[in-house]
Amino acid sequence: MVVTTTISDSDQHLCSTFASRYARTSLPRFKIPKGSMPKDAAYQIVKDELMLDGNPRLNLASFVTTWMEPECDKLIMDSINKNYVDMDEYPVTTELQNRCVNMIAHLFHAPVGDDETAVGVSTVGSSEAIMLAGLAFKRKWQAKRKAQGKPYDQPNIVTGANVQVCWEKFARYFEVELKEVKLREGYYVMDPGEAVEMVDENTICVAAILGSTLSGEFEDVKLLNELLTKKNEETGWDTPIHVDAASGGFIAPFLYPELEWDFRLPLVKSINVSGHKYGLVYAGIGWAIWRNKEDLPDELIFHINYLGADQPTFTLNFSKGSSQVIAQYYQLIRLGHEGYKNIMENCMENARLLKEGMSKMGRFEIISKDIGLPLVAFSLKDSSRYTVFQISESLRRFGWIVPAYTMPPNAEHVAVLRVVIREDFSHSLAERLVSHIQKVVDEMELLPPRASVKEAHVSLDDLHITKGEKQNLKKNIDESEKDICRYWRRISDKKNSGVC
Numbered sequence: 001m002v003v004t005t006t007i008s009d010s011d012q013h014l015c016s017t018f019a020s021r022y023a024r025t026s027l028p029r030f031k032i033p034k035g036s037m038p039k040d041a042a043y044q045i046v047k048d049e050l051m052l053d054g055n056p057r058l059n060l061a062s063f064v065t066t067w068m069e070p071e072c073d074k075l076i077m078d079s080i081n082k083n084y085v086d087m088d089e090y091p092v093t094t095e096l097q098n099r100c101v102n103m104i105a106h107l108f109h110a111p112v113g114d115d116e117t118a119v120g121v122s123t124v125g126s127s128e129a130i131m132l133a134g135l136a137f138k139r140k141w142q143a144k145r146k147a148q149g150k151p152y153d154q155p156n157i158v159t160g161a162n163v164q165v166c167w168e169k170f171a172r173y174f175e176v177e178l179k180e181v182k183l184r185e186g187y188y189v190m191d192p193g194e195a196v197e198m199v200d201e202n203t204i205c206v207a208a209i210l211g212s213t214l215s216g217e218f219e220d221v222k223l224l225n226e227l228l229t230k231k232n233e234e235t236g237w238d239t240p241i242h243v244d245a246a247s248g249g250f251i252a253p254f255l256y257p258e259l260e261w262d263f264r265l266p267l268v269k270s271i272n273v274s275g276h277k278y279g280l281v282y283a284g285i286g287w288a289i290w291r292n293k294e295d296l297p298d299e300l301i302f303h304i305n306y307l308g309a310d311q312p313t314f315t316l317n318f319s320k321g322s323s324q325v326i327a328q329y330y331q332l333i334r335l336g337h338e339g340y341k342n343i344m345e346n347c348m349e350n351a352r353l354l355k356e357g358m359s360k361m362g363r364f365e366i367i368s369k370d371i372g373l374p375l376v377a378f379s380l381k382d383s384s385r386y387t388v389f390q391i392s393e394s395l396r397r398f399g400w401i402v403p404a405y406t407m408p409p410n411a412e413h414v415a416v417l418r419v420v421i422r423e424d425f426s427h428s429l430a431e432r433l434v435s436h437i438q439k440v441v442d443e444m445e446l447l448p449p450r451a452s453v454k455e456a457h458v459s460l461d462d463l464h465i466t467k468g469e470k471q472n473l474k475k476n477i478d479e480s481e482k483d484i485c486r487y488w489r490r491i492s493d494k495k496n497s498g499v500c
Contacts, residue, residue, distance in 0.1 A: 040279075122324075124320060157176055188214050281324055350425055
């Protein structure tokens with residue numbers, strides 16, 4: 001007897017996913033498909049789409065952690081289905097969060113005893129932490145103004161123009177004026193003196209940055225505290241300080257323990273730090289820490305009981321995963337003070353290696369300072385032939401993602417490249433990056449001067465044509481310049497491969 005087996009179309013993919021009908025049609029982009037597809041076919045198709053993303057390890061624009069130990073990866077996967085907000089169901093996870101808060105608070109010299117509970121909360125990155133800290137400052141200022149019978153509808157925050165966009169979001173979302181101290185060439189952080197001059201009776205806090213994303217520099221929080229204390233004494237105000245330590249909060253305590261920037265300074269009332277940056281945890285986890293209970297208004301704390309027990313909560317979101325909190329606790333107990341110190345020292349050593357390599361080329365000016373974050377920010381000494389933006393674009397063909405940007409007001413004319421050194425950026429990768437930058441700039445040196453392109457733009461203004469026609473011609477000129485870049489790049493690649 002002959003048995004005939006019929007293989008259905010839904011089973012054929014088991015033999016070859018790419019021979020099945022699922023690989024022969026375009027993926028849905030706007031509507032959910034009518035039918036289902038096998039799990040391994042869906043997995044392979046989505047995985048193939050993601051191949052076009054950049055390599056996170058080579059993304060030197062980001063401060064966010066891109067590598068953790070396999071043991072921590074397993075802990076994350078084991079807890080990925082836990083909703084942190086359900087504290088009654090997951091009391092141990094809540095306890096781990098509280099332990100992290102206490103450890104970080106003591107790291108920042110919060111005035112709490114060894115057996116006392118610090119005031120803080122885990123957040124979804126530093127953005128939420130900043131929102132919460134800003135709200136606390138606003139509500140305390142409003143309450144005081146109401147008690148004094150004074151207007152409370154025009155609060156402001158004083159910052160440097162180098163603040164991260166989350167501060168602008170806070171100001172816009174919660175109707176607070178953002179008063180920015182402008183930068184200047186050669187000085188890319190907030191000037192404490194200028195900041196204090198901008199403080200008035202409506203200032204809810206001055207925000208200082210421990211580790212500017214633009215240059216890696218630490219702002220002088222100690223000097224800010226001294227100047228602001230003097231102004232408070234003269235005016236009768238009590239304007240406080242918030243420290244945005246998103247990037248530097250896990251750097252300074254281990255590399256610069258004598259640097260006073262935290263709760264050792266009386267006016268510092270709250271600090272935020274990103275666990276997913278140099279806290280060495282995957283995105284997204286942040287922490288907001290307050291000096292004491294009086295700095296966090298009770299009216300901002302909500303109590304819910306429909307998950308099984310009374311649970312106080314002070315967050316902007318509700319549900320969030322537990323895995324990052326657990327991963328942060330793992331890192332704190334796994335590495336300890338010694339481990340964090342070793343990692344940060346290694347990051348700084350690789351930053352110095354990269355800085356030396358860039359300096360030897362003779363084409364770049366180093367913007368970043370020796371004390372600060374482990375990053376290297378550098379600008380071109382001569383931009384007449386090519387720009388930092390062209391260098392950034394050219395480095396992508398090697399897989400490197402190196403951001404190029406202009407500084408904020410009043411230093412917009414300064415354009416820089418920036419390389420962030422993370423834990424997984426090794427000595428050999430630093431050497432390879434230097435060699436690739438050298439290769440790119442050598443190619444760029446063969447390009448015609450950019451002045452000719454500028455002159456072409458200027459000459460168009462003398463033509464009697466419409467504005468639209470001028471814009472089209474300028475676009476064609478710019479595209480021609482890009483074509484020249486591509487041409488020299490192809491020639492160089494051929495030479496290096498032995499074709500020429």
